[in-house]
Amino acid sequence: MSETENNECETIFHKKLKIKLKDKGNEGRVLFLKDYLDFLIKRKTTLPPDFPTFVREIMGLDKRSGWIHITIWHENSELKEFAINKGYEFKVEHYD
Amino acid sequence: MIENGFQIGEALVGEFPEIAHIDLIIGEKKGPIGQSFANSLSQPRMGHTPMLAVVRPNLPVKPATLIVPKVTLRDLEGAELMFGPAQSAVAKAVADSVEDGIISKNSVEDLAIIVSVFVHPRGRDYQRVYRYNYAAVKLALRRAMENFPNIETVLEEKDKSMHDMIGFRINNLKKPPYLEVAIDIPDWRRVEGIIRGLPRKDAVIIEAGTPLIKRYGVEVCQKIHQLRPESIVIADLKTLDTGNLEARMAGDATADVVSFSALAPLKTQERFIDECHKIGILALMDTINVNDPVKVIKKLNSKPDIIELHRAIDQELTDATHQWGNIGDIKKACGKDALVAVAGGIRIPKVKEALSAGADILVVGRSITCSKDVNGSARTFLMEMGVEEVDQFRIMTDF
Numbered sequence: 001m002s003e004t005e006n007n008e009c010e011t012i013f014h015k016k017l018k019i020k021l022k023d024k025g026n027e028g029r030v031l032f033l034k035d036y037l038d039f040l041i042k043r044k045t046t047l048p049p050d051f052p053t054f055v056r057e058i059m060g061l062d063k064r065s066g067w068i069h070i071t072i073w074h075e076n077s078e079l080k081e082f083a084i085n086k087g088y089e090f091k092v093e094h095y096d
Numbered sequence: 097m098i099e100n101g102f103q104i105g106e107a108l109v110g111e112f113p114e115i116a117h118i119d120l121i122i123g124e125k126k127g128p129i130g131q132s133f134a135n136s137l138s139q140p141r142m143g144h145t146p147m148l149a150v151v152r153p154n155l156p157v158k159p160a161t162l163i164v165p166k167v168t169l170r171d172l173e174g175a176e177l178m179f180g181p182a183q184s185a186v187a188k189a190v191a192d193s194v195e196d197g198i199i200s201k202n203s204v205e206d207l208a209i210i211v212s213v214f215v216h217p218r219g220r221d222y223q224r225v226y227r228y229n230y231a232a233v234k235l236a237l238r239r240a241m242e243n244f245p246n247i248e249t250v251l252e253e254k255d256k257s258m259h260d261m262i263g264f265r266i267n268n269l270k271k272p273p274y275l276e277v278a279i280d281i282p283d284w285r286r287v288e289g290i291i292r293g294l295p296r297k298d299a300v301i302i303e304a305g306t307p308l309i310k311r312y313g314v315e316v317c318q319k320i321h322q323l324r325p326e327s328i329v330i331a332d333l334k335t336l337d338t339g340n341l342e343a344r345m346a347g348d349a350t351a352d353v354v355s356f357s358a359l360a361p362l363k364t365q366e367r368f369i370d371e372c373h374k375i376g377i378l379a380l381m382d383t384i385n386v387n388d389p390v391k392v393i394k395k396l397n398s399k400p401d402i403i404e405l406h407r408a409i410d411q412e413l414t415d416a417t418h419q420w421g422n423i424g425d426i427k428k429a430c431g432k433d434a435l436v437a438v439a440g441g442i443r444i445p446k447v448k449e450a451l452s453a454g455a456d457i458l459v460v461g462r463s464i465t466c467s468k469d470v471n472g473s474a475r476t477f478l479m480e481m482g483v484e485e486v487d488q489f490r491i492m493t494d495f
Contacts, residue, residue: 007292008471014286045322049312050284073289 003076010075013095017070017079020089024066029058032068035086048078097200097241098207101127105240110228114221116182117166117214118232122159122199122240125208133162133208143168147179149187149211157187159199159207166214177215181226186211189233198238209237269328269353269378269402269435272456273299273481276330276437277464277474280305284312284319291323293470299483300474303330303459304351314349321350328352334382336360339368347375353402355380358392369398380437382406390422393429400430404437404459423454447480 021028033055040047048054061068072079075092083090102123109116123129136146149161163186169175190209193199199207211233219225238244245253255270277294279287279302287308294300302324304316309331317329331351335342339356346354356368358381365381372379381400383389389403403426423436438450439459450458460477467473 004296008295010289010293011468012286012289012293012470013468046315046318048284048288049316049319071285073286074292076292077285077288079285 007074007076012073014071014073015075015095016093017072017077017083018067018091018093019070019079019083020067022088026059028066029061029068032088033058035088036082039082039085045078098123098203099243102129103240103243105236105238105244107232107235107239109232109235110224113216113218114224114228115214115216116225116228116232118229118236119212120209120233120236120240122207122209122237124206125160126206129208129210133160133210136162136164136210143170145169147183149183149190151184151187151191157190158194158204159190159209161186161190161209161211164210164212166212167217170217174215174217177219177222177225178213181222182213182215182229185226185229186213186233189230189237193234193237198234198241211236269301269457271298272435273451273483274301274328274457275299275474275477275481275483276301276303276439276457276459278303278305278332278439278459278461279465280307280461281465282307282311284316287316287320288323290465290470291320294324294464295471295474295478296324296326297478297483298326299478299481301328301330301353301457303332305461306332306334309333314346314351317346317349317351330355330380332382334384335364335368337364339364339366340371343368343371343377343379344375347372347377351377353378353380355382355404356400357381358383358386358389362392362395365392365400366396366398369396369400372401373398378402380404390425390429393426399432399434402435402437402457403430404439404457405455406439406459427454444476444480447477451481 021032023031057070058068070079072092080090080092102121105118105120105122107118121129125133140146144165146162146164148156149163150156163183165178167174169178194201194204213229215225255268277300279290281287281290291302294302302320304320308316314331314333317331320329321327329351330353331346331349332355333342333346335356336359339360343354343356354372354377356365356379358365360368369379378401380402381389381393382404384406386392389405393399393403405423426436427434435456436454437457437459438455442450442458442460443463447458458477458481464470464473464477
């Protein structure tokens with residue numbers, strides 16, 4: 001199945017993207033954000049419009065055994081592409 | 097037969113990396129071409145040394161042909177490609193064009209040709225470089241002599257064709273009906289999901305709704321284009337003041353269409369429309385809460401490209417009637433090929449009714465965006481509308 005077909009088949013409903021930070025504490029979160037910016041710059045895409053909210057979210061999220069939970073609405077979100085690209089351990093949980 | 101001193105031809109043939117792109121001019125030695133030929137040959141530039149096309153060493157082709165490399169020749173490999181297969185291909189194509197009667201044999205001493213040749217620095221295969229450049233020069237010469245393309249072809253193709261190097265077609269809404277998916281949800285990650293789920297169809301337009309823009313700014317249009325470069329993106333600003341400023345802001349953020357409110361002062365509306373046209377985007381008039389849009393349109397010196405008959409979301413909840421009774425009058429008042437969009441409570445059973453009333457664009461919001469099966473919902477609308485892709489059934493190489 002092509003990427004386009006894959007995109008079109010996906011249900012649009014909230015899912016949880018769980019990403020394991022590479023480092024503990026705030027350092028881990030800052031490294032995560034640095035990696036994210038690096039990913040965007042190298043892909044030559046602009047910041048997502050919700051970036052300020054996203055930064056607040058990341059800095060304020062509880063860590064559950066080193067994992068942070070981010071809500072996404074499509075399996076192939078840019079955040080999942082980032083996790084793959086930067087070698088983060090991740091999983092996506094569906095609720096629909 | 098050369099008209100007005102010289103004629104121009106262009107052709108692109110082959111595949112990367114040996115792809116050949118030829119621009120050429122053919123004209124009389126006594127005219128500007130002869131002068132350019134002499135100037136170019138006597139003033140070589142580093143990396144772009146002009147050279148005569150030769151059938152083999154010591155045998156230049158007729159009409160006299162000057163090759164100008166487009167890409168700077170930086171090393172011996174590049175120079176060998178240009179001075180070997182490319183140069184030879186140009187000469188052979190010119191000679192064969194004379195033999196085939198494309199160029200009259202009687203005029204070869206009176207004419208000169210300047211050929212600008214592109215050889216990709218990563219090209220390696222001599223066979224391909226030769227064949228592609230031969231074909232491209234011959235095609236460009238034929239086109240030059242036949243005055244290809246005529247203006248009708250240009251006007252027809254400008255709305256259909258896709259430039260290889262940008263990879264997407266600039267849609268300018270010349271083939272209605274269209275489905276405008278209005279995204280009013282002010283949550284970017286959900287919006288990203290909706291956009292990824294939408295069918296990749298020429299008939300689908302994406303509207304960055306007012307709440308979305310109010311939350312994230314007009315830059316959201318650029319991000320939508322990064323996800324869907326081929327889609328028309330509408331910035332639903334509903335501008336009421338500083339028309340030219342807001343139109344420019346949205347245009348700079350890559351919006352293709354920008355909306356203003358028909359409730360705005362006439363001067364604001366006109367400045368908005370003029371600014372849109374200045375920067376090559378379309379102006380959409382939103383008629384929310386306007387009783388007589390025709391009256392407003394008639395007063396405007398500059399006319400909008402799209403008029404949206406719009407019932408407010410808040411009003412939809414209590415009022416089931418629609419407002420698309422006078423589409424014919426609206427189009428007449430615009431005095432050109434204006435499109436009419438209808439918005440507010442469009443559901444599948446209303447699609448045919450809206451289209452038969454003359455609507456060109458159906459604006460659908462939550463019926464699609466709040467569906468878990470965004471793709472399926474959008475496709476149901478498209479099927480009901482009976483739309484097909486631009487150029488879907490054409491098999492095309494070149495002309």
